[in-house]
Amino acid sequence: MTDIREVSVDELRHLVSERVLTGETMLLNMGPQHPSTHGVLRLLMELDGEIIVNCIPDIGFLHTGVEKNMEAKTYQKAEVMTDRLDYLNPIGNNLAYCLAVEKLLDLDVPPRAQTVRVLLAELQRISSHLIWLGTSALDLAAMSVFLYGMREREVILDIFEMCSGQRMMTTYVRPGGLWRDVPVEFEGAVRNFLALMPRRLDEYEALLTKNELFLERTQGIGVISAQDCLRWGLTGPVLRGSGVPFDVRKARPYSGYEQFEFDVPTQTAGDIYARYLVRVQEMRESLKIIEQAINRLPYGPVRSNNRKFVPPPRSELGVSMEALIHHFKLWTEGFSAPKGAVYAATESPRGELGVYLESDGGPKPYRVHFNTPTFANLQALPLMTRGRFVADAVGVIGSIDIVLGDADR
Amino acid sequence: MDEQLKACLASFEQRFGAQVQEFRGEWTLLIAAEQIIAALQAARDEFGFEMLLDETAVDYGPEQSPRFHVIYQLYSLRDNRLLRLRTPLDGNAPHLPTAETVYPNANWKERELWDMFGIRFDGHSDLRRILMPADWQGHPLRKDYPLGYEEVQFTFNFEEIDLRKPYARE
Numbered sequence: 001m002t003d004i005r006e007v008s009v010d011e012l013r014h015l016v017s018e019r020v021l022t023g024e025t026m027l028l029n030m031g032p033q034h035p036s037t038h039g040v041l042r043l044l045m046e047l048d049g050e051i052i053v054n055c056i057p058d059i060g061f062l063h064t065g066v067e068k069n070m071e072a073k074t075y076q077k078a079e080v081m082t083d084r085l086d087y088l089n090p091i092g093n094n095l096a097y098c099l100a101v102e103k104l105l106d107l108d109v110p111p112r113a114q115t116v117r118v119l120l121a122e123l124q125r126i127s128s129h130l131i132w133l134g135t136s137a138l139d140l141a142a143m144s145v146f147l148y149g150m151r152e153r154e155v156i157l158d159i160f161e162m163c164s165g166q167r168m169m170t171t172y173v174r175p176g177g178l179w180r181d182v183p184v185e186f187e188g189a190v191r192n193f194l195a196l197m198p199r200r201l202d203e204y205e206a207l208l209t210k211n212e213l214f215l216e217r218t219q220g221i222g223v224i225s226a227q228d229c230l231r232w233g234l235t236g237p238v239l240r241g242s243g244v245p246f247d248v249r250k251a252r253p254y255s256g257y258e259q260f261e262f263d264v265p266t267q268t269a270g271d272i273y274a275r276y277l278v279r280v281q282e283m284r285e286s287l288k289i290i291e292q293a294i295n296r297l298p299y300g301p302v303r304s305n306n307r308k309f310v311p312p313p314r315s316e317l318g319v320s321m322e323a324l325i326h327h328f329k330l331w332t333e334g335f336s337a338p339k340g341a342v343y344a345a346t347e348s349p350r351g352e353l354g355v356y357l358e359s360d361g362g363p364k365p366y367r368v369h370f371n372t373p374t375f376a377n378l379q380a381l382p383l384m385t386r387g388r389f390v391a392d393a394v395g396v397i398g399s400i401d402i403v404l405g406d407a408d409r
Numbered sequence: 410m411d412e413q414l415k416a417c418l419a420s421f422e423q424r425f426g427a428q429v430q431e432f433r434g435e436w437t438l439l440i441a442a443e444q445i446i447a448a449l450q451a452a453r454d455e456f457g458f459e460m461l462l463d464e465t466a467v468d469y470g471p472e473q474s475p476r477f478h479v480i481y482q483l484y485s486l487r488d489n490r491l492l493r494l495r496t497p498l499d500g501n502a503p504h505l506p507t508a509e510t511v512y513p514n515a516n517w518k519e520r521e522l523w524d525m526f527g528i529r530f531d532g533h534s535d536l537r538r539i540l541m542p543a544d545w546q547g548h549p550l551r552k553d554y555p556l557g558y559e560e561v562q563f564t565f566n567f568e569e570i571d572l573r574k575p576y577a578r579e
Contacts, residue, residue: 011543014535060540067525068549072556103433230459230486233514244486251489340432343463343482343491356480358467371463371482379517408540 015056016046025053032061036139036394039404041378043393050389055382059375062408070368074334075101075175078365083169085370086406088131091117091124091160092348094173096370099254100344100355101175104337105309113177113302114256119190119293120163120172121255121346122286126197127156128349128401129279136276136398137208140217145207152200159189176310177303190294197287205280218272222384222396225270232380236351236373237278238400242270248347260289272399279401309335334363348373350401374406414490417456421448437493442505445496449481449511458483458492461512464519466498466526470552476500477528481508504529525550 019025031042040061046053066085070078082097083090095117102109109117134149157167163182164172172179208214224234226242239246247264249257265281267274304310307326316323329335337359345354351373360366377400384400385393414436421427421438425448428439440448452458463482470476475497483492498505507530508515519530520539527548530536538545547554562570 011537060538060542063540065549068554068556106433231513233460233462233512246486252491341437341480341493342433342435343493345462352462354463354482356463356465356482367465367467369463369465371465375517376514379514 012044012056015054017053019048019053020046024048030390030393032058036397038135038397038402041397041402041404041407043381045390045393047390050391052385052388052390052393055385055393057378057381059378059404059407062404064405064409066409067368067370070365072364074363075337075365076330076334078368079174080169080171082370083171084405085372085409086348086350086353086374086403087168088128088403089124089348089350089353089406090168090170091120091173092346092353094171095121095255096344096346096348096353096355097357097368098173098175099346100342100357101337103342103344104340104357104359105175105335107176107306107309108304109177109255110301110304111256111298112181112300115293115297116178116182116302117173117255118257118260119290119297120160122289122293123156123159123190123193125286125349126283127153129283130156132279132349132398132401133204136395136401137214139394139398140214142208142211142214145204148200148204148207152197155189155193155196159186159193162186162189174303174310176306177301181302187294187297190290194287194291194294198284201280201283208276209280215273217392217395218276218399219269220271221388221392222272222399223270224380224384228380228383229270232383233376234351234380235376236348236401237275237282238351238377238380240264240266241274241278243268248345248352252345254344254346260292262286262289272395275399275401336361336363337365345371348406350374350403350406351377370409372406372409374400374402374404378402378407413488417492420455421451424448424451435491435493437495439495439497442496442498445479445481445494446506446508446511448494449483449508452483452492452494453511456485456492457487458485458490460484460486461508461514461518462491464508464515464522466522466528466550468526468550468552471500474499477503477526479505479522479528498528502529503527504531506531507533509533524548527551 025046025048028045028047030045032040042058044056066081070081079097082093085093130149130153134146137145160170161167164170224242226244229239229242243266245264245266250264262285265278267277311327311330312323317327339359339361341358343354343356345352353373354371356369357365358367384396418429425440425444430437462484465480467478477498479496481494507519519533522528523536524538524541525548560570
């Protein structure tokens with residue numbers, strides 16, 4: 001066993017000011033076990049009284065070596081790991097990974113599968129935003145929103161369970177389409193949700209949008225300018241809260257997003273409140289997309305007919321020798337992808353989720369890299385919290401909407 | 410391919426000796442390590458690639474030379490365009506000048522590359538491990554770093570494995 005080495009202050013010397021050494025300011029740990037760090041984020045804060053002089057985020061407590069593990073699995077098996085990255089957005093992670101694999105293979109996806117993908121990805125966005133709304137309001141001492149948010153999220157998770165048999169780790173989106181078609185109850189469940197949700201969103205807004213206590217804690221706090229956002233590579237609601245209307249769904253449409261009508265909500269203030277308004281508006285836009293998708297859901301297959309990459313349906317295995325051979329080959333050896341590298345990106349609830357996929361021509365990905373929005377956005381936390389109170393840092397963390405599984409991979 | 414992109418690629422070819430590659434509609438420029446910072450600077454200031462979306466690396470194995478490729482994924486919001494730059498790196502004590510001066514968010518990305526691949530970035534302001542514990546040995550995403558497996562305990566090797574287990578004994 002290697003001996004455990006203590007990390008001394010000298011190693012962090014370049015990050016803290018001179019005043020720490022004289023004892024004028026104080027170094028304080030916040031986390032990794034802290035209820036408002038949303039998981040296992042550790043912040044090392046240099047404090048002057050209650051004012052943050054500098055804040056040094058420390059991540060990696062949830063590192064699970066997903067990228068390394070995926071290199072040892074075939075393309076199909078590796079997909080299961082993507083669910084576990086950003087555990088509030090498993091469908092979106094599956095989608096990003098599958099888009100990269102499909103781009104690499106040049107594989108077609110039937111229209112029905114594409115529309116269901118969009119529909120589920122938007123449901124997932126709402127469920128993720130509900131968790132964000134609940135937890136970030138809870139951090140600012142608004143308890144009831146959390147309970148309401150969880151209640152509506154349950155309806156969405158029931159829809160996922162109906163489709164895939166799983167509430168969270170769905171692995172429902174597969175390279176070339178979906179695992180299977182949606183069940184008959186699906187349409188009714190989605191329409192039920194569409195009828196229920198706008199009213200509920202009004203309820204949340206009634207609790208928060210004009211709440212004096214909430215405004216006091218959010219307006220003018222955690223401000224970041226549009227220019228800083230671009231320099232630090234921030235994406236998602238943080239970037240849109242600062243006035244840049246960038247959304248991957250509009251800029252580089254995937255999975256047929258170009259056929260849907262929706263707006264990209266933006267705010268200009270760049271503070272916590274602006275990000276709150278952007279996300280609440282985004283939920284309404286997602287509802288618009290879901291409604292369009294369910295109204296025009298085309299009939300047809302949900303999996304590509306390319307048997308070299310997509311396994312044949314179960315019903316064929318008993319009657320077709322060729323189908324049996326393909327089935328056997330695909331689930332033992334896997335498929336070989338052409339040599340090359342691709343980058344595919346989706347708009348996750350937190351920002352641009354990109355997948356860099358490189359193949360050496362074999363059945364396993366040679367290198368998979370996830371460019372995750374939390375990793376990018378968390379880096380700007382010191383910028384947003386310097387010179388503010390410790391209590392404000394809690395609000396800012398909530399407003400970035402971090403998921404540590406996403407940052408640490 | 411539109412005119413603007415053509416001009417951009419031609420300029421990189423001429424000034425930095427870049428090799429242009431295309432795969433599935435994505436453009437990649439292969440640029441030597443000495444030129445990479447100047448190339449990034451030109452991409453940001455002259456061609457409007459104001460965002461560094463991603464910086465990552467690939468290890469082609471210890472017997473290959475160059476062993477590593479460092480990959481920069483750039484994005485231009487103005488023209489809605491992606492561009493990828495790749496730099497080959499030699500395997501023996503790989504090091505590269507930091508891109509932090511051009512794109513500040515390269516800070517964490519390069520810390521991750523140091524942590525996972527052991528690539529040193531000269532002039533980096535804070536080159537510590539980011540995902541692995543500070544006292545970790547080795548760089549996990551290198552191809553010669555094994556995936557950890559636990560040996561299964563049977564009756565014949567039970568004691569041998571038990572001796573190596575780190576849990577506390579009285």
